[in-house]
Amino acid sequence: MSKFSGKTFIVARYEFLKTIRRKEFLFMTFAFPLLLTGIAFIPPLLAGTTPAEDQRVGYIDMTGSFYFPESSISEGFSLGPLGAKSSTIEFVKYDESSKARKALHSEQISSYLIVPADFLETGVIELYASEKGMSVTGSELSAELSNIAINSLLKDRVDETVLKRIKNPINLKLYNVGDNGEPSEQGIAEVLTNFGLPLLMAFLLFFSIFSSSGYLLRGVSEEKENRIMEVLLSSVTPSELLTGKVVGLGAVGLLQIVVWISAIVLGGGYALPVKIDPMLLFIALIYFLLGFLFFASMMAGIGAVTGSLQESQQVAGIFTFAAAFPLVFMQFILTKPDSPLAVFLSLFPFTSPVTMLARIGASEVPFYQIAASFFILFVSIHAVIVISSRLFRVYLLMYGKRPGVKEILKNIREGGR
Amino acid sequence: MHALEFEGVSKSFAENNVIRNISFSVEPGEIFGLLGPNGAGKTTLIRLLLDILKPDSGEIRVFGGSLGPAAKDRIGYLPEERGLYRKTKLLDMLVYLAQLKNVPKKKAQTNAESLLKSLGLYEYRGKRVEELSKGMQQKIQFLSSIIHEPELIILDEPFSGLDPISTKTVKDKIIEYRKAGRTVIFSTHMMEQAQKLCDRILMLNKGQRVLYGTVAGIRKEHGQNSLLVEFAEKRSLSIIQEISGIRKITEHEGSFEIFPEEGISAQAVLQELVQRAEILRFEQALPSLNEIFIETVESASGE
Numbered sequence: 001m002s003k004f005s006g007k008t009f010i011v012a013r014y015e016f017l018k019t020i021r022r023k024e025f026l027f028m029t030f031a032f033p034l035l036l037t038g039i040a041f042i043p044p045l046l047a048g049t050t051p052a053e054d055q056r057v058g059y060i061d062m063t064g065s066f067y068f069p070e071s072s073i074s075e076g077f078s079l080g081p082l083g084a085k086s087s088t089i090e091f092v093k094y095d096e097s098s099k100a101r102k103a104l105h106s107e108q109i110s111s112y113l114i115v116p117a118d119f120l121e122t123g124v125i126e127l128y129a130s131e132k133g134m135s136v137t138g139s140e141l142s143a144e145l146s147n148i149a150i151n152s153l154l155k156d157r158v159d160e161t162v163l164k165r166i167k168n169p170i171n172l173k174l175y176n177v178g179d180n181g182e183p184s185e186q187g188i189a190e191v192l193t194n195f196g197l198p199l200l201m202a203f204l205l206f207f208s209i210f211s212s213s214g215y216l217l218r219g220v221s222e223e224k225e226n227r228i229m230e231v232l233l234s235s236v237t238p239s240e241l242l243t244g245k246v247v248g249l250g251a252v253g254l255l256q257i258v259v260w261i262s263a264i265v266l267g268g269g270y271a272l273p274v275k276i277d278p279m280l281l282f283i284a285l286i287y288f289l290l291g292f293l294f295f296a297s298m299m300a301g302i303g304a305v306t307g308s309l310q311e312s313q314q315v316a317g318i319f320t321f322a323a324a325f326p327l328v329f330m331q332f333i334l335t336k337p338d339s340p341l342a343v344f345l346s347l348f349p350f351t352s353p354v355t356m357l358a359r360i361g362a363s364e365v366p367f368y369q370i371a372a373s374f375f376i377l378f379v380s381i382h383a384v385i386v387i388s389s390r391l392f393r394v395y396l397l398m399y400g401k402r403p404g405v406k407e408i409l410k411n412i413r414e415g416g417r
Numbered sequence: 418m419h420a421l422e423f424e425g426v427s428k429s430f431a432e433n434n435v436i437r438n439i440s441f442s443v444e445p446g447e448i449f450g451l452l453g454p455n456g457a458g459k460t461t462l463i464r465l466l467l468d469i470l471k472p473d474s475g476e477i478r479v480f481g482g483s484l485g486p487a488a489k490d491r492i493g494y495l496p497e498e499r500g501l502y503r504k505t506k507l508l509d510m511l512v513y514l515a516q517l518k519n520v521p522k523k524k525a526q527t528n529a530e531s532l533l534k535s536l537g538l539y540e541y542r543g544k545r546v547e548e549l550s551k552g553m554q555q556k557i558q559f560l561s562s563i564i565h566e567p568e569l570i571i572l573d574e575p576f577s578g579l580d581p582i583s584t585k586t587v588k589d590k591i592i593e594y595r596k597a598g599r600t601v602i603f604s605t606h607m608m609e610q611a612q613k614l615c616d617r618i619l620m621l622n623k624g625q626r627v628l629y630g631t632v633a634g635i636r637k638e639h640g641q642n643s644l645l646v647e648f649a650e651k652r653s654l655s656i657i658q659e660i661s662g663i664r665k666i667t668e669h670e671g672s673f674e675i676f677p678e679e680g681i682s683a684q685a686v687l688q689e690l691v692q693r694a695e696i697l698r699f700e701q702a703l704p705s706l707n708e709i710f711i712e713t714v715e716s717a718s719g720e
Contacts, residue, residue, distance in 0.1 A: 005486070010516045018505070227500030231561065234467045234494035235517035237486075 007236045011244025012251070019215050019252045028211055029256045032204070033263035056090045057141070058100045058112030063119050066152045068093065072144055089144065097128075104130055113145070120153075198361025199330060201284055202354045204260050206327060208288060209353065210320060212253030213296040216245055220303030221312045229396050238392040242385075246296050253292050257285070283370070284357055290377045291353035294384060295323065301388030304395045305408060319350070326355040337363040347373050349380035387412050418481045420445045420569055420600040421466060426475030428465055435461045437624045438475070443602055443617075445568075448595050450615035451604035452628075452706070454714055457621040459604040460497055463573055467494060479569070490518045493567035497574045497604075499558050501546045507533070507557065508542040511564055518565035525564070532560050536586065552580050559587055563594075570594060572603040576610055588614065608707035620710065622717050628709070636703040639712070644683050645702040647672040649695035660689045674702050 019025055059068055068091040092109055094100040100112040111129035119125065125145060150167055158166075223229045232241060261281055299316055306312035326333060326345050333342045337359040346356040346365075352373045359365050394411045421443040428436040435458045443449045451459050464470040466477055468484045479488050502510050508529055515525035533539040536556050541549060549557065555578065563570060575587050591601050591614060605611055611618060612632060620628035628635055657666065657673070662681040667674045677686045683701060690696060704712075 006519065007486075007517055010513070014513050223500075226503060227496065227498040228502060229500070230464075230469070230496040230498065231494065231500065231514065232517065233469045234492065234496075235489060235514070 005240055008240045008244040008247065011236065011241055012248035015219065015245050015248030016251050019212075019249060020255065022215075025211075025215075025252065025256070028207070029259050032260055055088070055111075056092055056109045058092045058094050058103055058109040060094050060097055060100055060112065060114045062117040063115055066115055066148065067155070068148060072148075089141070101128070104128065113141075119149075125149075198334065198358040200264070201280070201361065202327065202330065202358045204257065205284060205288055205291065205357055206324065206354050208253045208257045208260070209291045209295055210323070212249045212256070212292060213299045214316075215252065216249045216296045217299035217303045217312055217316055218309060219245060219249075220300055221306065221309040224303065224396060225308055233396065238396060239389045242297070242300050242389050242392055245300065246293065249296060250289065250292050253288065254285075257288050280357075280360060283360060286374070287353035287357055290374065290381065293381045294349055294377060295319070297381065297384040297388045301384070301391045304388070304392045322350045323354070326351045326358065330358060333358050334362045337365070343369065347376055349377050352377055418445070419443060419478070420447075420480065421602070422476075422478040423462075423466070424476045424478075426462075426465060426472045426477060428461060428470060428472050435624050436465065436472075439621075439624075439626055440475075441619045441626065441629055443600060445600050446595065446598045447600060447616040448591060448614050449600070449602045450611040450618035450632075451602060451621070452606065452608070452611055452618055452710065453604075453621035454606060456623075458624040459621060460573055462621070463494075463571055463602075463604065467492065467571070490565065491568045493562040493565065493570040495559055495562040495570075495572045495575055497577070499555065501554060501558060501561070503547040504545055506542070507538075507544055507546060507549075510546065511557075511561055514561045515564045518567075520565045528564050528566070529560075532564060536560060551578075552583050555579055555583050556586060559583075559590070563590065567599070569600045569602070572601065574605055575603050576605060576607055608705065608710050612706040618706070620713065622714055627713050627717065632706065635709065636706070639709045640701065640703045641676060642683055643674050643676045643702040644687060645672055645674050645700050646690065646696060647698040649697050656693045657690065660686065660693070662686060672698070 071088050071090045103109045104112060111127060114126040116124055147167055154163055298319060302315050303312050306315055333355060336342060342359060345351045346359050356373050390412055419442040424440050426436060426439045453459050465472050511529040512525045515528060516522060533542055576584050594601055615632050617631045662678050663675055664678045665676040675686060677683055
């Protein structure tokens, strides 16, 4: 690549500004955060249609040994910030069921409970509600009542800690025993972090690499097709043009991935119980840059050789398929991140950005492997840029029949002179 | 210093010799015509000079040296295959193309606006190229090649597909540029335009140089030492026939072309004529570039 000249910068800035105004770009970039926002906000809004307002519940205690609190606060379970709405249940004591029934009819209370005298033997508590519908769900109340029952039966007979343990007897945790013998904790959040996030990141990386290198392919084909290329080449050298385009569209892709990651970091805190390692983000950005450089330079070469946009997209499709390979095998990579296939895919330049990111999320990848994949990618980028700029020079102004593979190879070899 | 110099330049594509051992030079401040039939290698020659293509052999010097980035900025180019960004706004595109020639943004903006005004296109500056008529697009294209005020302007078939008004606009600009001391090279196969506009020409046929020199010199060289005479009276024809030393007389549109015999000067024949008849007009008859062009190309293909 030639040195970064003023003209390279002009090309880069032009391509950047032109692309970020494209409707496709705006859609791709903001559709994802909107989707995430949707996940965060829509379920609570739907949940909000069933009222979770404060309730009055009557009770008749026939055992005479229950301690009902005056009120209790029940935490509603829901996703998102708006879902964490709590409702207060106020308990009202009645002496006989006829009074309670009257209160229910006059809507002073929404339902009433009867604790029968033989509760200790049967464990039965009866809940009466009007036919119009139950406001307090049975399950919600049941959890509340079992706490009240335990309190009533055991208070002052056992320690506070024992009481707490009886209310919440076990808390099962899963451990994975890894190869190094170190067990690692695995809860629901960890499962999401280990599998959901790498998968999401790998997909986003794939999309941003291919949408921005796709813009490059399209740009080159269009300029070739509408013949403005010749005017451009009378002002800039092919490598200035190539570098400018790659830098400008790389910045576009970077902007896109930053918007996405910000959406995950900002919105993720609400929507998903996920913690994101800043190191992972950093590595993701590096892989984006390298992956983009690799594919974008390749796309530029393809755009230069082929005669029309349609044709170029067909040829590019072959390479895109190769890059999508790890997405197909993602489950395998995530469950067996240290298998030879996964290691190979994380080193092979076509698949390494996506695969390595997934592996880093799924397990501890030795540093030397990350370094090796960076190095291989780096060398490949250099080779692709050299080849592409030679093809750029030879084929940009050639129209008509697409050259054969043999002729292309010959020109790559001879381009060095 | 020559504005442009080719020295023994050859270029071939996959066994096809497109340019064969071409040498010529273009002087500063002249209008130089690059002529030849389709496929003669004119466009290839232009691409070579712009460093879009590399020659197989020979040397090309622009402004006295090999074409570097700074020299590129002093050249304006209108390619034969016209192309513009279709979806970009007119002013934005012109500014971008000027910036690629290292014109600062502000200056590019002023230049673009004043050029658009001079061509009566200022009100369209915010339009996209695809919204313009074909004639306007052609003017815009020409404008984009001169927006950075180049010293050397290269126009590949500038008149092809132009309506008469656009043709006049382009022609006026070319003459204006010569007056300002700038160099214009244009390729064409419209010989009338070339004969009227060019100071000197290079004619290519099948990649080879067939004619090179001043327009007047080439015409004289290909002239057959004949006189074009217009008489006051038609019957004077019989008088001329009495004059000795005349090989042939042809008549076209009221005037006569008189071909003296070998070794007799046109001047001597004229003296005889003046003594015998009343002459309204006379001139040394020169073939048009068009005639020379057809003759040269036909004789080459006849070989």
